[in-house]
Amino acid sequence: MLKFVVLRLGSMVPLLFGVSVAVFFMVHLLPGDPVLIILSGSDVTPKQIEQLRHELGLDLPIHQQYVHWVTKALHGDLGRSIHTRRPVLQAIVEQVGATLQLAFAALGVAVVAGVLIGTLAALRHNTWIDAASMAFAAFGISIPHFWLGLLLLFVFSFTLGWVPATGTEGLKRLVLPAVTLGLMYAAVIARLVRSGLLEVIRQDYIRTARAKGLAEPRVIFGHALKNCLIPVVTIVGLQFGHAMANTVIIETVFSRQGIGRLAITAILEKDFPVTQGVILFMSVMYLAANMLADVAYAYLDPRSREP
């Protein structure tokens, strides 16, 4: 197992290098001089232009710029925001808590709803419950989550007044964003659990469990479902990274604080250090989540550790 973890960690190194190069070159891919683009619309002197160029390290040869940038990033220095002049890392650290809270809550909703709906569909295979569950899955994948968020706000906030419409503090304000984001992933988990369970309940060991006289709930939850949940672990790990990225949209719908909103504001304001910082941070989180999912899968299913 340790060998698997070390190998998997090792495989991340070239990817992290590639990600750092891609994020670094974002500024250099801009058509024209990035300094002039950043300063567009404001009256600046040539001295100020040179100062910003020096501050961003853009007056160095390209390979030195990369080494300089990556060394600083490894020391936690992602530069300063062009607009607020605050360190980018500080802005990310301030916002990441709310985003992580939303992503974890959404995945919690996804797992609970997905496993329940998937199990119900498999146990009532070829009935109206199965059809309704799979219709839910089809809608869950197709419904625009930013629209679903608005619908939930209209019903539960504006009409029923059960939860506050906007803001970040408190569990009440987390419910609707978590359900909005979570239902999309619940649909995928429900499909996975249903097809897995349909396959497992035809296996010999399930027939044996039933022949032993075990009660049906014990057969399903104690034997069948246990084996279906292994791929769900992987999917949840993969979904975590996507959920982090999709908070960009959900945070805007519910006017929540978070790194997603930080990214959108930075893009609209052409605040490149912040944009670069958030994209680098999110992709590292995404890779780490994928790695953890692989490790968890290998732990649960030792066969997958074989190369």
Place this chain on the structure above:
Amino acid sequence: MVVGLVLVAGLVVIALGAGVLAPYSPIKVDPLAALQAPSTTHIMGTDQYGRDILSRVLLGSRLTLMVGPAAIAISLFFGLLAGVAAGYVGGRVDTVLMRLVDVMLAFPGVLLALGAIAVLGVGLMNVTIAIGIAYVPNFTRLIRATVLSTKQNLYVEASRAMGAPALYVVARHVLPNIMAPVLVLTSSAIAWAILTGAALNFLGLGTQPPTPEWGVDLSEGRSYLGAAWWMTTFPGVGIMLAVLGTNLLGDGLRDVLDPRLKE
């Protein structure tokens, strides 16, 4: 598949005929008719400027529905080039292209699109290109894998042994045999692209008001959610039907073209 086909065909007909079907101008401001609920005069109601929602939904379908196919055409073009090169040529070309794909896949699709918009700038054209770029690695991987298995076939080997140029072999024998999985991925990719395009427009990164577009209209309706539910309901239903139709069409195509995947 039939439902998917009907939905997609219906929406395409609406988008094409929107100019004739729309009862009002989608950008004509009428302060006296602001925020009117659905009625016989305005079937889907009006927005805060008194603009007719039905007309905006009909004409907005054009841009929303255009983003998906246009973006995925970009993904398909570059995915085909890179995937065929990696799978058919192999060797260093394959190694370099696949490492690039690995790096691109290290970013979630939405994040990759955001990064591209940060570089390209705000606007519908750039949103389309950004979404197109974000889906290139998925096509490259699939096409490479199918090319790798197709080129093992005897008829490809025979063609090569007879001295046929690589381009001829690819065009005559490889491409026709990889089209089925590519078509299935194209359909689900278009659904994702429509959804992502509408989301990016909703965030203000693409089409700008007053141009009618479903994502933009949802964003404008957000401020009037408590007072005018119709402003967000109808564009939202439009996006959902478009994505649902394309997804169902993709599922149907998959069942027809690759029956092994059918449950």
